[in-house]
Amino acid sequence: MKIDTRLVYGSLREVPGLAQAAERAGFDGLWLEETAHEPFLGAALACEHTQTVSVGTGVAIAPARSPTVLAHLAWDLAALSAGRFILGLGTQVKGHVVRRFGMTWDPPAPKLRDTVRAIRAVWTSWRSGEPLRYRGRFYSLTLMTPFFTPPRHEYAIPVATAGVNAIMCRTAGEVGDAFQVHPLHTPAYLRDVVIPAIRRGERRAGRDRAVTVNASVFALLGESEREVREARAEARRTIAFYASTPSYRPLLAHHGWEEAGARLSALAARGEWAKMAEAVSDEMLETITVGGSPREVGDQLAARYEGLADRVGVYTAFRPDWAARWASLLAGARG
Numbered sequence: 142m143k144i145d146t147r148l149v150y151g152s153l154r155e156v157p158g159l160a161q162a163a164e165r166a167g168f169d170g171l172w173l174e175e176t177a178h179e180p181f182l183g184a185a186l187a188c189e190h191t192q193t194v195s196v197g198t199g200v201a202i203a204p205a206r207s208p209t210v211l212a213h214l215a216w217d218l219a220a221l222s223a224g225r226f227i228l229g230l231g232t233q234v235k236g237h238v239v240r241r242f243g244m245t246w247d248p249p250a251p252k253l254r255d256t257v258r259a260i261r262a263v264w265t266s267w268r269s270g271e272p273l274r275y276r277g278r279f280y281s282l283t284l285m286t287p288f289f290t291p292p293r294h295e296y297a298i299p300v301a302t303a304g305v306n307a308i309m310c311r312t313a314g315e316v317g318d319a320f321q322v323h324p325l326h327t328p329a330y331l332r333d334v335v336i337p338a339i340r341r342g343e344r345r346a347g348r349d350r351a352v353t354v355n356a357s358v359f360a361l362l363g364e365s366e367r368e369v370r371e372a373r374a375e376a377r378r379t380i381a382f383y384a385s386t387p388s389y390r391p392l393l394a395h396h397g398w399e400e401a402g403a404r405l406s407a408l409a410a411r412g413e414w415a416k417m418a419e420a421v422s423d424e425m426l427e428t429i430t431v432g433g434s435p436r437e438v439g440d441q442l443a444a445r446y447e448g449l450a451d452r453v454g455v456y457t458a459f460r461p462d463w464a465a466r467w468a469s470l471l472a473g474a475r476g
Contacts, residue, residue, distance in 0.1 A: 142446060142453060144474050145170035146467075147199070147357070149458035153182055160187035162461035164194045167471050172199030172229070172357075172454055181214050188222035197227030199357070199454070200303045200321055204232060204252060205242040208259035208280055215298050216264065216291055224296035229321055230256065231303035234388060247279060250308045255279045257300055257316040268293060301355060306391050307338040313352050314342020322356040324456045325383040327428050330392050331356065331449050353451040358442065360455045361432030362466065369432060374418070376430050381417035384425075385409035398425060435466040439473020 146168045148159050156173075163171050171194050173183040180198040187196045196218070203211070211228065218226040232238075232249035239246050255277040262275035266285050273285035301319035304310060305326075313320035320339055322331065331354070339352050359376050363369030383389055384398075385405035393402040404420045431441040438455075446453050453474070459467075 142443070142450060142474070143169035143195075144442070144471055145172055145195070145355070145452055145454035146459040147172050147174065147454060147456060148183065148187065149174075150178070150183065153178075153186060156183045156186040157190035159459060159461065160191050160194075160196075162464075163459050164191045166459075166464055166467040168194060168459075168467070170195035170197060170227070170452060170454070171459075172197050174199050175201050181218070184218055184226065185221065188218055188226060191222075191225075193225075195225050195227055196222055197301065198229040200229040200231035200301070202233050202237075202242065203230040203256045204238050204244050204247070204249075208256050209263055209282060211256070212260045212263035213291065215260070215300075216267065216294075219296040219298045220292070220294050227299045227301055227319070228260075229301040229303065231321070232309070234386065250304075250312045252279050253302060253309070254312050254316050257302065260300070261316075264298065267291065268295070305388055307334055310335050310338035311342035311345070314339040314344075314348070315346040317352055319353045319355050319451075322354060322450070323383070323389075324357040324359050325380060325389055325429065326356065326392060327396065328445050328449055329428075330395050334391070334395060336449070354449065355452040355454065356446060356450040357454040357456050358446075359430040360438050360442070360457050360470075361430050362435055362438055362457055362463075362470070363432070364434055364466070372432065373426065373430075376432075377418040377421040377426060380421050380425065380429060381405055382409075382414075384421070385417060396425075396428065398422075401425065435469035436473045439470040439475075442470075442474045443476060 146163050148171050150156055171187050173180040180201050184196050215228040232253055235246045238244050259275050259280045266273040267290050273282050275282040299318040301321045302313045302317040303321035305323050343351055361372035361376055363372050390402055401420050405417055408417045431438050442453050
């Protein structure tokens with residue numbers, strides 16, 4: 142099981158130092174998300190300034206970009222990193238797709254499936270020199286001349302698709318190389334819903350165990366009672382924010398937490414953000430997160446995810462000044 146971390150930064154100038162420090166700390170992979178920053182610029186810097194770690198977008202919002210643009214970005218980053226780049230793609234809810242990105246709304250799973258197939262068609266055209274002939278439900282790509290074809294390389298470019306519900310898991314099984322598990326999950330949900338749905342998607346596409354599982358995990362790290370208490374409070378706020386979105390209702394229902402989800406949605410609709418953390422029970426917190434000293438967190442990651450995930454990402458943002466903590470966590474996770 143590989144152990145990854147998450148790079149969070151204020152300026153792109155910080156990325157090279159953060160990436161190098163994370164590599165020195167011993168992490169297997171680095172992920173850059175699309176929240177306050179566009180993820181591909183940070184990924185390029187991380188690829189350029191590291192030697193061994195995987196670098197991925199965790200995740201880039203696919204409906205905000207054309208398949209050809211995504212194909213170019215991933216192709217160049219794979220070349221820059223000598224095959225260490227992972228193209229992580231997700232969808233987003235309607236409000237963000239329409240109101241934040243200004244794009245049209247289409248059914249997320251079918252469109253993501255079409256996007257990945259279109260990207261692969263572009264890569265195939267570049268590698269083979271054959272005409273680009275892709276016609277899907279949402280995209281039709283029929284033009285690729287030598288002028289727009291980048292230098293050929295043979296690096297594999299894994300595509301990791303993200304999601305929460307069974308339909309997105311099946312989509313990963315049909316077209317993905319990996320599935321990005323949102324940090325708002327539980328091991329039981331992985332075992333009972335996520336992995337079986339991925340396997341159903343694989344069978345539908347005539348594939349056999351083609352998809353690996355990458356789980357991002359809320360890790361409440363602390364070396365003192367105060368630090369653990371602060372980490373728990375921050376986790377409650379983050380869980381409350383995510384759980385207020387209807388997309389996560391199946392996870393809540395799987396554990397009998399529907400009432401908490403309804404309350405969180407109502408509070409969010411009224412803009413009562415300060416009250417939302419109170420709706421996250423101790424049971425929810427303990428089931429969703431791991432917590433304690435760095436070694437305890439590492440031990441819990443190993444115990445919880447052995448046999449469930451191929452990669453585990455610590456959702457806690459990477460800090461260069463925590464070298465000793467990361468070493469302890471990684472020692473626990475790797476046994």
